[in-house]
Amino acid sequence: MKCEELLKLLNEYVDGTVDPAICTEFEQHMAGCNPCQVVVDNIRKTITLYKNGQPCELPVECRDRLHAVLRERWNQAPPAK
Amino acid sequence: MPHTVPDSQLVRRAKAGELAAFEELVSRHERQIYTRAFRILQNSHDAEDVTQQAFLSAVENLGQFREESSFATWLYRIATFAALKLIRKRKGLDTISLEAATEPQEDYASIPHPEYIADWRQSPEQLVHRHETRQLLDDALAQLDEKHRLVFVLRDVEGLSVAETAATLELSEANVKVRLLRARLQLREQLTQTLGNPARRLVHEHHHH
């Protein structure tokens, strides 16, 4: 396997959906190619960061408006009939 | 209200008409909803709009929510659809696919090679707690083309499968995969430029291709 082929299979490898025979080839390539190994590691960390990232703070005025709108709607038409 | 009260219990109380229970659900999830909307829309005004729409729609549809999924999953789905609807509206499209018919299909041949290759100086566990990290993540995401960003957000941030992402965006799975690869590589590149250890930068030797 060449670096370029590895690049094309990167998603499947990282997501664990790659065919086992190809997975072996992929790992053999990485064992002998430090840059590809680091790229795969970087990609995994990139995904982890976005998955586990902290949510933004909601601006206070925005939160106040949201709750006011929701209360109004709730009082007009509460879900329980 | 203590966080030990599970969402499911609050949902039942809200369904029975208890506003305080619903407001507690809103308080628990509003930041997540806003953040997701912001990531899709890249604009705080639109993100606020979508956050409101999502919760209003939750008020309206709470009676029909059958609790087959968690409240969070149900709500996040509503917010994602509201955000995508706004994007379509912005483009003057109605129910038509986000995909412009004239747009050439992307292929793997044009995928750029990784340039800045280096181990990161810190682990994701350490980085997640740093205030600068969120800004870095938002900036990198903002630099992606919308078509790549949407695929990445749905698949990797929201955790939809490739098939679900394709159905939601009305794209082929093949197209989702190639866009996802592009998005992941571009984000990796950007983040590594800041987070990579320059002393450990590696050069890819293209001659062994």
Ligand SMILES: [Zn+2]
């Ligand atoms: Zn390689």
